[in-house]
Amino acid sequence: MNKNELIASVADQASITKAQASEAVDAVLGGITSALSQGDEVRLVGFGNFVVANRKATTARNPQTGATIQVPASKAPRFKPGKALKEAVNR
Structure with missing residues (x-):
């Protein structure tokens, strides 16, 4: 699955437009990137940890x-x- 396929999946599951799903996916990835660049951990219970x-x-x-x-x-x-x-x- 690539990023475009992920956006389409999020749009379908959340019943939102692909543009809104793209913003949401970019926001999540940006938040993870920002936290890691500051040396923080990102813990998503049940999914995993980014360190x-x-x-x-x-x-x-x-x-x-x-x-x-x-x-x-x-x-x-x-x-x-x-x-x-x-x-x-x-x-």
């Missing part, structure tokens, strides 16, 4: 040249599915 994980700096190797390169420390978004989502997927 920010810290990656350590490391040394890697370029596979073409064999040269070592330094990979700087960074932050990465992570998603941990909730129990209800896991159960729904495994039915």
